[in-house]
Amino acid sequence: GEDVEQSLFLSVREGDSSVINCTYTDSSSTYLYWYKQEPGAGLQLLTYIFSNMDMKQDQRLTVLLNKKDKHLSLRIADTQTGDSAIYFCAESIGTDKLIFGTGTRLQVFP
């Protein structure tokens, strides 16, 4: 079946790195995504990775994919207070629907 799991909370100090983890169950996922949601807002696409890749880097963001363990992570370097939000991991199969996790709330403190 399709299931995506994330830890609920992460708290980091400003300037440190944040690592948000996600596990998924469907081995036929083709793309895996990270979205950011701020209070009362829609979802902002941060980055995504094709399932045959191990890593993708985009400025302060690094995505690591371990397909064998079905584990995805998002590392945010030099975390800022503006990074405080809920981060959702999602998987897709083909070009159809996204299956989302429950989200990880990132809190950045000074």
Added chain:
Amino acid sequence: DTGVSQNPRHKITKRGQNVTFRCDPISEHNRLYWYRQTLGQGPEFLTYFQNEAQLEKSRLLSDRFSAERPKGSFSTLEIQRTEQGDSAMYLCASSPYNEQYFGPGTRLTVT
């Protein structure tokens, strides 16, 4: 083009009334998706269009829900005989192929 837009942003309705939401996708995106998000949860897929064809509907979409995309551009989502359990944020996304770009959502409150 400024992204996906949704109207209205907020809707308060009484139980039993019908409501309709509109989504305008990013131009030239041929795929359009509707999701529902309740408090503390991730979005859940409702339905998906490629151009004007509705290709998939979730089991969450009861017969009180209907969606259209008549000319392959904007889409509407209608809920008939609303129930309190329909209170949620309704999100629309459009996609050229792999990535889905979300609108700001319509928050529905059923009293």
